[in-house]
Amino acid sequence: MEKHVNAIIDWLRQQLQKTGAKGFVVGVSGGIDSAVVANLIKQAAPENSLGVLLPIYTKPEHMTDGQKVIDQSGISSLTLDLTDTHELMYGYIRNQLEKKGDFKEDTDQIVGANLRARLRMSALYTVATNYGYLVVGTDNAAEWYTGYFTKYGDGGVDILPLVDFTKSEVYEMAKHLHVPETVINKAPSADLWENQTDENEMGTTYARIDAYLRGEDIPEKDKEIIERLHKRSAHKREGLPQFRRS
Template identity: 60%
Template sequence: MEEKIEHIVSWLRNQVDQAGVKGLLVGVSGGIDSAVVANLIKRACPDQSLGVIMPCKSSPEDQTDAKQVIESCGIASVTFDLTRTHDVMYSTFKEELEGKDSYHEEDEQIIDANLRARLRMSTLYATAANFKYLVVGTDNAAEWYTGYFTKFGDGGVDLVPLLNLTKGEVREMATYLNVPESIINKQPSAGLWEGQTDENEMGTSYDMIDRHLKGEKVPEKDRAIIEEMHRRSEHKRNLPPSPDPL
């Protein structure tokens, strides 16, 4: 595990050098993936790394967990409460479309959730520009394969150091890095609405996705869900399409 960690840390340092920037930052949600990344960037750039906490209609427990991550790895941090920004932006959007009888209330939950993810991305990039840092993402192999991330939201980053690690491997790394047990054992959630969990939303478990990615046999129901998520999210993993030149 130490070799895996040092490999990623060395890679992060090389990315900083190649980009000609000063350091790295990550959005810290209070979940296991961002906790692992916070530890990794702290190792890579001990004096030039930053954890960014961005509550936005979030559960108070998530902010408490995020602060615990910051304290446990000793990384510098900053907090931006995006609640008011989100309220102004979403209410403006909603009022304008309602005035034209074009607002689709049945899609409100997902529109609202994705807007929050994209506000956080914008905040991370504004902060990165201020410090001359790169934005480090938290997506793991399971999330990348299934497309379980918001396009140009939490998927809008410069570097993705966990992309080749399954969720189970991220947990193993978290244990090795002494991430608090409460964070490791926390039910995965993007915190996008009350009661939301990753696995309930996906309809399968990270364990099943990990097994599928390793080529192991999983129940047909889970295999079908995973492959359908992969198919529908292909656009998230590719550059925007363009026509062939004449």
């Protein structure tokens, strides 16, 4: 794992040289992936790395874990509470849709959740532009394969240092980097709504997804879920469709 960590740190430094950017910014959620990334970018650019806490109706325990990551990694930090922004923006859009009679109640939760992710992305890019930094994504191999990220939300980033590592490998990396135990042991959650967890939303487990990616046998039900998620999310991983004149 030390070999992998050192390779990622070298790669991050190469991205700065390649792009001319001055440093890195990552959204710190209190989850394991962003905790690992915070540690990696701090080591890659000690004086030019920033972790941003972006609460939107966020539970106090998630904020506490996020602050633990900030303290443990030693990264500079900024807190931007976007709760009022989300409430104002989504409330306005919902109100206008309701006036037209077009508001779909059954999509309310996912629409509001996706807006949370996209507001966080917009905030990160605003901060990144101010500093001349790159926005660093936190998606691992399991999330990338299944499309478990919001298009132009947490998927709206400049670089992805963890995308070649399974979730189990990210856990190993977190232990190697001395990420706080409370962060390592908590159930993975994108913090999109009350009591939301990644695995409940996906309908399978990270362990099963990791096994599938390694070419191992898993229950047929889980295999069908993973392949369906992969197919349905293909548009998130591919370039934009472009019409070309013949």
